Amino acid sequence: MYPGTHITGGDGMFIVNVEGAVYHENKWLIIERSAKESHAGGTLSLVGGKVDTDGGGADILEKNVRREIFEEVGIEIKKSVHYVYSSSFISDDGDPVVNVVFLCGYESGTAYINSPDEVDAVYWMTAEEVFSHPKTPPWTKESIKRADELRRNLQHLNQG
Numbered sequence: 580m581y582p583g584t585h586i587t588g589g590d591g592m593f594i595v596n597v598e599g600a601v602y603h604e605n606k607w608l609i610i611e612r613s614a615k616e617s618h619a620g621g622t623l624s625l626v627g628g629k630v631d632t633d634g635g636g637a638d639i640l641e642k643n644v645r646r647e648i649f650e651e652v653g654i655e656i657k658k659s660v661h662y663v664y665s666s667s668f669i670s671d672d673g674d675p676v677v678n679v680v681f682l683c684g685y686e687s688g689t690a691y692i693n694s695p696d697e698v699d700a701v702y703w704m705t706a707e708e709v710f711s712h713p714k715t716p717p718w719t720k721e722s723i724k725r726a727d728e729l730r731r732n733l734q735h736l737n738q739g
Contacts, residue, residue, distance in 0.1 A: 593667070593677045597644040598627030600663060600726035601656060603685035606703035607723055610652065611714065613699050618670040621699070623715045625680065625722055626651050628697070644681050652701050654688035661733065663726045666718070678718075682726045682733075 601608035607625075614621045628647040633639060641660050648656055663680040670676050690701045709715055709723050 593675045594670070595630040595640075596627060596676050596678045597630055597640050597647060598625040598678060598680045598722065599644045599648045599656060599660070599683040600625050600680055600722060601648065601654070601683045601685055602726070602730055603703065606705055607709060607726075608648075608652065608654070608685075608690055609702045609704050609709060609719075610698045611700040611702070613695070613697050615696060617672050619716060621714065623702075623709065623712055623719055625719065627678075627680075640679055641681065644683065648683070649693075651694045651698055652690045653693040654690050655686040657684035657686045659684070661729060663722065663729055666721075668718070680722050680726065682729050 599608075609623050610626055612620055612622055612624050626648045627644060628651070630640060630643045631646075633642065644660060645656055648654060660681040660683045663682050665677060665679045667675065667677050690703070692698045692701055704712070706723050706727050710720055
């Protein structure tokens with residue numbers, strides 16, 4: 580049917596999608612989605628994708644966000660990721676999607692277009708640059724806003 584994991588909802592099945600808000604040196608890792616993508620092609624986005632089944636087990640969302648980031652842009656993130664928020668939407672294909680965003684710390688590697696079918700460009704951008712860019716959709720702005728708020732809160736906790 581669909582690649583990825585599905586959760587049964589009241590009216591049917593949801594595709595589960597994960598995204599990583601990767602923060603490093605005061606900038607966020609942002610991709611320009613491939614113009615070939617059926618949903619939101621050509622817009623700025625966090626890195627992520629559909630959750631693939633791995634035979635079960637714990638931390639499936641966390642494992643998938645780590646895998647998606649590596650597959651799409653070739654970088655490793657820190658083991659610990661932090662839940663930011665979830666939302667739901669109907670894709671441009673008409674599929675109901677649950678999207679889960681995680682705050683991720685950069686570990687190693689140089690970000691590059693590792694998956695040209697999914698990514699047209701890779702950027703490290705400040706929050707202000709993301710907010711003011713004409714190709715940034717409202718949901719990407721919301722994700723950066725929430726991830727930045729969580730990052731600042733975690734920073735204060737670690738200093739206290």
